Amino acid sequence: MKKIKYSILLLLSILMLGIGACTKDFDKINTDPNKPSNAPATNLLAFSLQDFAANLWDSWGDIDEPESYSGQIAKIQYIDESRYQFRTGTVENMWTYLYRELKSLQVVINAAEASDNTDLQAVATTIQCYIWQVATDRWRDIPYSGALAADSGKLTPKYDKQEDIYPSLLNKLKATNDLFNNPSPSSNVGEGDLLFGGDVAKWQKFCNSIRLRMAIRISDVDPALAKSTIETIMGDLSKNPIIESNADNAFFNWAGAGTADILTDESWYTGLYLGSRLNNYAVSSNMIDTLKELDDPRLPVYANPVLEEKEQTVYRGSIIGLSGTSAPGGLSHYSFIGDFMQTIRQVIRPLCALQKLSLFWPKQPRRDGM
Template sequence: MKTNKLFKNIVWGMTLCGALCTTSCTSFDELNTDPTRMDEVNPGTLLNPILYETSVYNWKRYNSYTYDLMQCAVSTSSTNGVGWWYMTDSEGDGTWTTYYKWINNAKEMMRLTGKLPEASKQPNYDAISLTLQCWLYQILTDAFGDIPMSEACSADEGILAPKFDTQQQVYQQIIDNLKTANELFDKANGLIYNQSGEMLYKTSKGDATGILKWKKFCNSLRLRALLRVIDVPEFNAKQELRTMLTDPATYPVFESNDDAALLAISGTYPEEAPLTRPQDFTSYVQISEFFVNLLKGWNDPRLQMYATQVTLPDQTKDYVGLPSGYQTLPSITASGLNQEMAKAPMKLAMMPYAEVEFIKAELLKKGVIDGGSSAAKEAYQKGVQAAIEQWGQKMPDHYFENPEAAYDDTLERIMNQKFVALFFCDYQQWFEYNRTGFPVLPVGPGIANANNKMPKRFKYPSALQRTNLKNYQAAKANMGGDDFHIRLMWQQ
């Protein structure tokens, strides 16, 4: 037992500290060639570190980027950060290097299963590997545009300067790979190399019940991908979405919060909270006026989970937001963020169930799938309830009697609720805003007077101009440039 625990810690540590050179993804080269460890590594040793580290990173990026960018929180220490739509050239560098490191580790799962004897093949590891790769690749291409995919993480094949695939190629591969993963999942078997269970759905050698949930995660991600490119003619996304949603036996998707990809972490090593000190979560930042007023307009119980109350001059307590995009810091006492959101035990959102219901609501509202307004209303209400209950709040009995919260057959109403449902879910609020234009965000004087615009993408890391110049230049030419306002194929 002592040896196994030591080995677990070694693998975890090596996974965290693996070296990465742009997209050559060599973090496991040493591990793969070390004869003292080669016989001990298996696909199961990689799964939990991938789940934990990617989810923690995404939580941190929401906290440091998406939160402010999407006018949910407001910094009180700066007037030129991302909350004012001001971007530094290196804003996306960490996303690039971190994601490719973990994509490489997910690919390593498949490499290891490929080395197993035929009688010992484990298709569930291949299916999970493809699912996780697609999850990360979609976020990467939505954040940058053209990216390396077909040649990425191929240092063992001698490819140190991978070509960039176009957005169309990346999306097509994501859609195809998720379909393949769906077919690979074997619900009759668990995960033989995860005897104590993997972190997301607790699937183990002796318990295969989590495999169906993995399959639902896979197909729910495919819904997300197809919706993102629904107006790009090359993908025939509407027909693919109809096929999936009319055949749940073949393409099961999330049906409850119990299915959702919400990674539960305990707060004890090696599942520590993203922030060591919860007080750092609330330093020099207030909840925004826009976000507070949105939730107050719905009489939404999530507000008490997201923010703290302040004492008003008449000694009553209330939630007060700070105007975002200010030019001069307003002299008001505004609500802070609730530290409880940063304390473990907690759940880190990879993909919430509510998102699936809002996808359905949008498709029904647009007539992409049959059912009409009544079915769209039902999906909308299910999405709202799921999002509220995901945060441990009770669904108010008369919530939808409020005209501000009731379904009104508009895309804006669906997207406003989806916006809140994607709270602390990597960059998804940003992506969906750039796809639909909703919610309508305030443009404060500090933003307007600086003539800043909502960024469409990150710039490529400057290191690529040293390590992969030829392919970087080709991608830049194909994209029409490398700045924050280059429109991606699925954006408005």
């Protein structure tokens, strides 16, 4: 009998030791190393830059809406957007992408501020303000002041007016320029700077160029604020440097593997060429007719000749907003987007270029208000 009791006690002891051993490293064992809850701030910066360039300037987020609305591109097939018929799923995706990037950048800003990394804080704030402007230009009134506080329980932020968002962004960018002018000793943007490769001086020029862009945008709505902003920047370019040569342009570079990989291929190239969507779009008649009237040498850059005119070079644009499901005359009747425009997009996406400072192409449509 004693032998049985000892055996039971021994077995129970082994079981207890086994349970303790299992629970000791339970959290570690059940944590997926490929899904970290915390990531280096510079990695989040890299994600935000790539995610923004890939999704907000692809064929859905760029051509179908802004390029069509501004009169540069016309739809040949599936011409819903040309008649301002929104696709709910597309709009919701754009919304998700923007706020995902904004929140990621806020995490970067908070981490940089906590570690006194002023350069990283300034860089993240610069691109965040740029994304905020893209969001309000696209939808006008949006959740802004309380939009990034879901982790503190604020799940239904109010919609702020565009008239309040623009001045707030200008104030943020002004304060960000001050950060650039007074960096902390330990400042380091890290390897996540996919835009300028850690060149903080170029980031400061980008920051102030965005300030000028915003001031130009509000010049008809708030001329006093626009005037004071422009005078502050242009009055002291040593403290408020701006983009003054093409060497300082903000280009997002893609590896260009040609494999329809969102991490390597530019989004127009992926959607139009690798995704076989090129036949959906033509250069608009507005664009082509204007270039013809001006005898503008950029016409063959923006557009290809129509395919049906084999004996001569003819450029013909499609009319924006036609009725029906496709433009009449067939695909070969219209000029597609120029080869050069597609070639350059295989490797870069211009976020801010000197020659486009006042419009910051691709141009967002102006709505009532700002």
